[in-house]
Amino acid sequence: MQLANDAKRAVRLAKRVLKGRRAYFELKEQLQQRGPLPEQRFRVGVYFADSDVNIYQMRQWYAPLQELSKRWPVLVLARNAAGARQLIAESGLDVAFVQKVTDIERLVEEQPLDVILYVNQNTRNFQMMRYGRRWHVFINHGESDKMYMTSNQHKAYDRALVAGDAARARLSRTLWDYDVERRTIAIGRPQADHLGGTPPFAPDDRTVVFYAPTWEGDRPAACYGSVATHGETLVRELIATGRHRVVYRPHPRSGVVDAAFGAANERIIEMLREANQHDPSAQHVYDTSPALGWQLSLPDVAICDISAMVYDRLATGKPLMVTRPVAPEAEVDEGGYLSVCEWLDANETGDIAAVLDRVIGDDAARERLGTWSERYFGDTSPGAPTRRFHEAIEGLLAEADAWRERQSAA
Template identity: 60%
Template sequence: MGVMSDGRKAVQLFRDALANRRARSELAGRLAALTPLERGHYKIAVYFADSKVNMYQIRQWYKPLAELSQTYPVVVLARAPTAATQLFEESPLDVAYVRTVTALESTLEEQDIRIVFYVNQNAKNFQMFRYGRCWHVFINHGESDKMYMTTNQFKAYDYAFIAGDAARERLTRALWDYDLERRALVIGRPQADHYAGRLPYTPDERTVVLYAPTWEGDREAAAYGSIATHGVALMKALLASPRHRVIYRPHPRSGVVDHAYGHANRQIIQAIEAANHADPSAHHVFDEGMDLGWQLAAADVAIVDISAMVYDRLAAGKPLLITRPVNPNAEIDTAGYLQACEWLSADHAANIIAETERVLHDPETVGRLEHWSHHYFGDTTPGETTKRFHAAVDTLMERWESFAEREARTGSATDPLAGTTAAVEAGRAGA
């Protein structure tokens, strides 16, 4: 088993190397044709060191950051060639490819970066932390009760933008000596203000069910994926019903670790194709697009695993079921919403029609959902979370100005490895 696993890893490493080589070749031509970024224009950077496989982590921030960029220009700093290639093709934000530390330094010297956002905990984030004259802010790629949300790595950042009271309580329980009041700024879920989108079907009397499972995880403690344990049974029942329409959106890493999940994923996709062929009016959807939002707004009921999708859906304030992990070693934080959520066990997956009816129409279930939605995200009135997001950025910009002016008054020397020359000069000019 170990030899087979090592062999698969070797093959994957070889494929990754080929992908990176192809991406670098394609980037060379693209970069030669690009107009250089306007010097001193950008105030905010999004640091993204991951490859194309984790693009979903930054995609969900496209719309909120594009709106923010109208006030504070934003640029994405891409470190990996495959991700940079994809970003150049699809990002509404300007992109700088900074594969090497030298390229990163050169870009920072040319810009007036005051805030750097991070959407994940990539080890290469550490390379960016060396620059001291900008705020390093962890904005994450979703709200959840997974152990990822309470890692001590929060302390590595100057600040973190968090969703609401639940996140505050979670961090208070988990982290020692963390100045939560100053370093964690509550913003809600800005993405929820951009959930609307064009539907790939015409709405009718069918009940729309979103099934958005996570991947299988790379260790037992994070074995939250349900495709192989719940997915085939529940999808078979829904696809057989003339009263339901399914939107299937699996995690892009499904089957990367466990081939059983990959096999189950393919089974479901094939079943959707067969159901649409048998009844073209059903318009079941296999969704692997980059946009996430319209699915959450359009679905009458969502079925999700323990992942950020729970809380993306909770931000919409609409009914959901959460699959209960089969692996007994999967860690479940029952201090938050998961203590009162609507669970779907594997042995009840085939009864999904009755389960969806219950969460849609039971008054107690609906009331609990409203309570927890407010606990996690505060006021979810359209536009309110965007206001909080922008206010948090304004606060950090004001703090940056204060520190820059103080440095200019005291005449502190500029350390080229601590921050950008442009940033310090801007502080002196404003003093």
């Protein structure tokens, strides 16, 4: 058994090495065709050390960063070849491939980079954070009540751009000796200003259900994924009604840790394919598109696991259910929105159609959603989050200018 496992690991490693080499050479060709970036142009950078496996973390920010670039050009600093290649292909942003620390050194000499944004807690972030005389700012890749949101790693950054009052309260409650008022800036959810796009189906009288589960997690405390506990039954039941349309958007890391979880995900995808084949008018969707827009704003109801997806949907103020984790080890912070949310237990999925009818028709629940949306995101009126995001960046750039003036005068 051990020999078989070792052989499988060796095969996986060999595939990763081959993929990395192929990505590297393809990227080099892309960069040669593009030519060098103009020097002394970029004051705002986004640091991304991951491969394309975690590209979803950057996708959250494509539209807001493109909008910011109209005022302050943004440069993505990519450390991994596969990640850089993907970013060049789809982000719409300027990308620098800085594989080695010496590449970062050169880039820091060529570009002012007064503000560096970080979308995750990759340990290689520290290779960039060693550079002083610039602001290192954590922007995260979502807003949620997961344990990840209160990591002590927040203290490593000069500032954190957070969604709103709920995030500040969460950090104040959890972290020792962290000056939340000084080191966090509330900007809301700029992504909410970009919930566009065209759905791949013609709207009709079917109830559209957005099911967006997270992955299985890399530790027992973060075991929030519902694909294997809730997902197969609820999708099967919704398909059977003939009056629902399922938009299924699983986490891209589904099955990375737990093969059984990945198998359940594949079975759901196959269910949707067969249902569409049997009834083309059903138009169920297995959604893997890079952009996240209509998927949040259009559906009549959303079913999400404990993840940032809950709060992305919360910002729309539309009906929402949260799957209750089955794993007893899963840490659930019920002090915020999760204290009043509409929970979906695994044993309710067999009657999911009736459950959703109740949630969609609950006016009191809609009022609660509006109240909690404001607590988490502040002003969600069109354009307000983008304005606050831009004001935060411009404020940091102004502080950088002030520091230089004081140093030159000394």
